[in-house]
Amino acid sequence: MTKKKPIKKTFIPLYAPIFRAVPSALKRFILRSLGAEISHTCIINKNTLIEGKINQLKIGKGVVIGKNCTIRIHGKMVIEDGAIIREKCAIGYGHTPEKNVLVKIGKNTMISPKVYIETTGGVEIGEHVIITGESVIFTHEHSVKKDILIQKQKIIPKYGTTIGNDVYIGYRSTILGGVIIEDGAVIGANSVITKNVNQNTIVAGVPARIIGHRE
Numbered sequence: 434m435t436k437k438k439p440i441k442k443t444f445i446p447l448y449a450p451i452f453r454a455v456p457s458a459l460k461r462f463i464l465r466s467l468g469a470e471i472s473h474t475c476i477i478n479k480n481t482l483i484e485g486k487i488n489q490l491k492i493g494k495g496v497v498i499g500k501n502c503t504i505r506i507h508g509k510m511v512i513e514d515g516a517i518i519r520e521k522c523a524i525g526y527g528h529t530p531e532k533n534v535l536v537k538i539g540k541n542t543m544i545s546p547k548v549y550i551e552t553t554g555g556v557e558i559g560e561h562v563i564i565t566g567e568s569v570i571f572t573h574e575h576s577v578k579k580d581i582l583i584q585k586q587k588i589i590p591k592y593g594t595t596i597g598n599d600v601y602i603g604y605r606s607t608i609l610g611g612v613i614i615e616d617g618a619v620i621g622a623n624s625v626i627t628k629n630v631n632q633n634t635i636v637a638g639v640p641a642r643i644i645g646h647r648e
């Protein structure tokens with residue numbers, strides 16, 4: 434007697450145009466049927482696509498995902514209660530991780546339009562965070578050894594990228610892989626974060642440097 438093959442709980446890109454077009458309630462139904470854990474109060478707006486390892490997805494109460502977003506799931510992804518992801522965000526792009534990674538967006542965090550969060554090495558974002566528009570979070574770097582064509586060199590995952598609670602990330606900032614931004618930190622607009630930022634510290638610049646502290 435032959436064994437039945439298990440149903441693969443992934444979303445097939447072939448159906449992407451249909452998924453994008455259907456209303457929020459039907460999106461929730463499709464995702465649940467593929468093994469996702471999703472609150473009935475979650476809103477997934479028009480033209481948004483969620484694909485990948487759907488059975489690794491958990492979305493909490495009151496989460497709002499705006500129009501024209503794309504979310505790609507490589508490993509476990511948790512979007513906690515009250516988080517808001519506004520229009521035209523891309524989360525989960527990058528290279529397929531070598532191991533299962535965690536992508537977490539904490540309670541009541543707000544991600545503004547056109548934010549790009551690359552998740553090769555995983556990323557944890559805390560609670561009550563504001564990430565303003567067109568900011569970028571990387572979780573990998575590219576090998577740049579001499580005498581080897583760049584195109585033939587490897588991607589290097591940077592694990593442990595973490596943004597604490599009550600953090601503000603200014604417009605068009607870039608967070609490099611492996612960086613830890615502690616609770617209460619403030620990142621000025623157009624900054625590039627190349628190293629850890631301490632609790633309640635205000636930084637700005639390229640590369641970012643300390644310009645003050647929250648009082």
